[in-house]
Amino acid sequence: MDYHLAQVNIAKRKASLDDPIMVDFVNNVNKINGIADQSDGFIWRMKDEDKDLGIEIFHDDSIIINISVWKDLGSLFNYTYKSGHIDVFKRKKEWFINTKKAHMAFWYVPAGYRPNFQDAKNRLDYLDEHGESPYAFSFKSKFSPEDALTYNPLI
Numbered sequence: 786m787d788y789h790l791a792q793v794n795i796a797k798r799k800a801s802l803d804d805p806i807m808v809d810f811v812n813n814v815n816k817i818n819g820i821a822d823q824s825d826g827f828i829w830r831m832k833d834e835d836k837d838l839g840i841e842i843f844h845d846d847s848i849i850i851n852i853s854v855w856k857d858l859g860s861l862f863n864y865t866y867k868s869g870h871i872d873v874f875k876r877k878k879e880w881f882i883n884t885k886k887a888h889m890a891f892w893y894v895p896a897g898y899r900p901n902f903q904d905a906k907n908r909l910d911y912l913d914e915h916g917e918s919p920y921a922f923s924f925k926s927k928f929s930p931e932d933a934l935t936y937n938p939l940i
Contacts, residue, residue, distance in 0.1 A: 788895060791854050791891065792855065824863065842902040850902065852901075
């Protein structure tokens with residue numbers, strides 16, 4: 786079976802999306818999504834119209850949630866740090882509050898699976914509680930699909 790890399794990242798806004806502080810972020814969302822959509826290894830992302838349910842699951846209407854699926858970790862890394870995304874990414878402190886909890890998590894999914902908000906919350910919560918593992922990790926760790934298949938998060 787083939788596996789792909791799922792990712793979630795959340796960010797807590799400094800202000801509402803219509804506040805002047807957030808204007809440049811809002812104006813760049815379509816650009817950033819377009820870069821992702823055209824990136825090598827990009828497979829799928831949650832569309833904005835589906836994100837209201839995420840607010841219910843995360844119990845916070847001030848967060849922005851991004852969930853996507855990539856061919857592999859290298860593809861996601863290249864998009865994040867080696868594409869036009871980096872120009873906006875470098876400005877995140879202008880728009881978002883630093884949090885102590887995990888704001889990003891990666892995990893492997895069977896090819897064709899589309900992760901949902903509960904999947905994403907489970908991975909972020911697990912990362913907060915247990916640290917990096919094949920069940921939930923970040924760019925700091927380079928777990929493989931094989932690592933994930935043999936890892937038991939219940940132990």
